[in-house]
Amino acid sequence: MKKNLLFAALIGVALLFSMRSFAQEDESNDTVSRRIDLESTLGKKDYDDRGRVIKYPRIFGGLTFTRIDWGFSRLMDDGSFTLGEGNQFLKYKKASNFGFDVAQFGVRFHDAFKMYVSAGFEWNYLRLKNDIILDTEATPLAYTPSDITYKKNIFTSTYLRTPLSFEWRGRRNHRGYRPKIAFGAMTGILLKGTQRFKSEEHGKQKFKDNYNLASFQYGAFARVGFGSLGVFAKYYMNDMFENSPDQEKLNNLTFGLSLGF
Incomplete structure (x- = not known):
C-alpha cells in the first residue's frame, strides 16, 4: 500500500x-x-512584470479590487441642476458617489488597447436638507414632513454595477507610469434603498426599502488618468425613480477621483 x-x-x-x-x-x-487565463488578478497587472513577451490577443479575467471611485453627485431635473417644484423635498446639502469593482473579464488586443466587462458595487448618497421621512409603502414616491430636527437625514441607493469598458494606455514614462483613457457603458441592478436618521430624540435610525428607485439603471462613463490615479465622470440616463411621474427626467451626474485605474 x-x-x-x-x-x-x-x-x-x-x-x-x-x-x-x-x-x-x-x-x-x-x-x-488564444489560451484562457483566468487566474486571479488580485494584486497583479494585466501585463507581465517579469519582462516576458505576451502575445495578443490575450484573454484575462478573475477577481480584482480596483477602479475605486469616490466623488460628488448632482441631481439633474430635466437637464437643469435646479430641482423643479415637484422635487423640492429632495433638496440636499451634499451628494456623493462611491463604488469599486470586484471581478473582471476581457480581451487585450495589443499593448495599448483592451476591452472588458466588470462587476462591482456602487452607492449614491443624498444628505437631505429637509426633515422628511420617505414613505416605504407608497407608489409613486411620497414623503411625510417630520417635526423632528435631524442632525443627519441620508438617503442611499445601492446598486450592483456592471460596466463595459474600452481602455487605451500610452507609453511608459521614465518612472514606468502610463497615461490612460477609458470610456464605455454601465448598467446596474438595484440591491436596496436606505434612509438613515440621526436625532437627539431617537438617536440613530435606519429604514430599508426600494423607495421606487429605478430597479435597473444605465448610463455612460469616462475615465482619464496617469498611473493608478485618475478622474471619472458618469451620467445615468435613466430616471432615478420609477413609477413616479413627478420624478420623471430626474437623473444623476457624478464625478470625482478613481484609484486603481
Whole structure:
C-alpha cells in the first residue's frame, strides 16, 4: 500500500513538472495568445512584470479590487441642476458617489488597447436638507414632513454595477507610469434603498426599502488618468425613480477621483 502511494506521488510530481515544462515551451508558440487565463488578478497587472513577451490577443479575467471611485453627485431635473417644484423635498446639502469593482473579464488586443466587462458595487448618497421621512409603502414616491430636527437625514441607493469598458494606455514614462483613457457603458441592478436618521430624540435610525428607485439603471462613463490615479465622470440616463411621474427626467451626474485605474 505504501509503495502504491509513493508511486502515485512520484507520478503526480512528474506530471506536474511535465505540464510546467509544456506551459513554458508553449509560451513561445502562437497558441498562447488564444489560451484562457483566468487566474486571479488580485494584486497583479494585466501585463507581465517579469519582462516576458505576451502575445495578443490575450484573454484575462478573475477577481480584482480596483477602479475605486469616490466623488460628488448632482441631481439633474430635466437637464437643469435646479430641482423643479415637484422635487423640492429632495433638496440636499451634499451628494456623493462611491463604488469599486470586484471581478473582471476581457480581451487585450495589443499593448495599448483592451476591452472588458466588470462587476462591482456602487452607492449614491443624498444628505437631505429637509426633515422628511420617505414613505416605504407608497407608489409613486411620497414623503411625510417630520417635526423632528435631524442632525443627519441620508438617503442611499445601492446598486450592483456592471460596466463595459474600452481602455487605451500610452507609453511608459521614465518612472514606468502610463497615461490612460477609458470610456464605455454601465448598467446596474438595484440591491436596496436606505434612509438613515440621526436625532437627539431617537438617536440613530435606519429604514430599508426600494423607495421606487429605478430597479435597473444605465448610463455612460469616462475615465482619464496617469498611473493608478485618475478622474471619472458618469451620467445615468435613466430616471432615478420609477413609477413616479413627478420624478420623471430626474437623473444623476457624478464625478470625482478613481484609484486603481
